[in-house]
Amino acid sequence: xxxxxxxxxxxxxxxxxxxxxxxxxxxxxxxxxxxxxxxxxxxxxxxxxxxxxxxxxxxxxxxxxxxxxxxxxxxxxxxxxxxxxxxxxxxxxxxxxxxxxxxxxxxxxxxxxxxxxxxxxxxxxxxxxxxxxxxxxxxxxxxxxxxxxxxxxxxxxxxxxxxxxxxxxxxxxxxxxxxxxxxxxxxxxxxxxxxxxxxxxxxxxxxxxxxxxxxxxxxxxxxxxxxxxxxxxxxxxxxxxxxxxxx
Amino acid sequence: xxxxxxxxxxxxxxxxxxxxxxxxxxxxxxxxxxxxxxxxxxxxxxxxxxxxxxxxxxxxxxxxxxxxxxxxxxxxxxxxx
Numbered sequence: 001x002x003x004x005x006x007x008x009x010x011x012x013x014x015x016x017x018x019x020x021x022x023x024x025x026x027x028x029x030x031x032x033x034x035x036x037x038x039x040x041x042x043x044x045x046x047x048x049x050x051x052x053x054x055x056x057x058x059x060x061x062x063x064x065x066x067x068x069x070x071x072x073x074x075x076x077x078x079x080x081x082x083x084x085x086x087x088x089x090x091x092x093x094x095x096x097x098x099x100x101x102x103x104x105x106x107x108x109x110x111x112x113x114x115x116x117x118x119x120x121x122x123x124x125x126x127x128x129x130x131x132x133x134x135x136x137x138x139x140x141x142x143x144x145x146x147x148x149x150x151x152x153x154x155x156x157x158x159x160x161x162x163x164x165x166x167x168x169x170x171x172x173x174x175x176x177x178x179x180x181x182x183x184x185x186x187x188x189x190x191x192x193x194x195x196x197x198x199x200x201x202x203x204x205x206x207x208x209x210x211x212x213x214x215x216x217x218x219x220x221x222x223x224x225x226x227x228x229x230x231x232x233x234x235x236x237x238x239x240x241x242x243x244x245x246x247x
Numbered sequence: 248x249x250x251x252x253x254x255x256x257x258x259x260x261x262x263x264x265x266x267x268x269x270x271x272x273x274x275x276x277x278x279x280x281x282x283x284x285x286x287x288x289x290x291x292x293x294x295x296x297x298x299x300x301x302x303x304x305x306x307x308x309x310x311x312x313x314x315x316x317x318x319x320x321x322x323x324x325x326x327x328x
Binding site for chain 1: 283289299
């Protein structure tokens with residue numbers, strides 16, 4: 001599905017990021033995989049996958065909230081003079097707490113990671129993609145919390161809604177350059193991000209889906225692979241919910 | 248190709264105008280140099296000179312001459328080279 005495509009994956013190291021690394025590589029994509037800090041375990045994981053799948057995976061260590069580091073990483077990618085066929089903004093942080101319990105510093109931090117960093121990355125990356133006659137595909141990982149409202153996720157949900165709104169506007173701006181921009185809004189997905197949620201809450205969540213289960217990281221990774229692929233070449237400006245179905 | 252030739256060529260490629268006309272060109276003076284054309288021009292300049300421009304500089308680049316000024320002062324492009 002992604003054979004010979006070169007993809008930038010931001011936030012490759014978490015549960016969802018690892019699943020995306022695997023699914024993209026198994027689909028034939030080469031990957032620049034951003035991780036926030038040196039992580040030999042991830043590097044070995046990527047190395048093994050690249051050998052198994054016959055693709056290259058280049059770990060790029062930088063903090064996405066350090067804009068100078070982001071710029072340097074993107075300039076380094078540009079210097080390789082390869083096409084950049086896709087970008088996935090998957091990095092994100094979750095801070096839960098009732099409204100009165102969230103400090104302004106925490107709120108700003110959530111927006112810094114979940115909104116301003118993807119904004120800056122897309123601002124730079126789109127300028128590389130504009131020059132490519134074949135265009136490109138951008139996939140932003142939002143959340144159902146951005147659309148349904150989730151108690152205790154005021155700031156997280158707001159940041160993810162902002163990311164989706166930005167994606168819709170960018171789809172209009174960049175469509176003329178054959179750059180597609182879509183969002184995925186996962187429901188509760190089995191990754192380390194939900195480790196703080198109680199069993200009771202998880203059971204309730206499971207019961208509230210049509211499919212009666214939590215999402216798997218692969219569910220989201222498969223949707224991202226589809227949106228990156230040519231099979232989705234007429235799809236842009238959309239938010240695809242990967243949440244097991246909900247009212 | 249010298250740097251000034253590369254710079255001029257970026258405008259020619261972005262707006263399909265001839266080399267002489269380029270030198271007096273200003274933002275929105277011709278239909279091709281609208282906000283969309285501007286994005287294409289910036290992409291060309293960044294590619295030609297291996298730079299990534301800051302948003303303020305992208306906004307300030309409002310003419311052929313102003314662009315030269317910005318590239319010299321902010322991005323160390325030497326137009327004598």
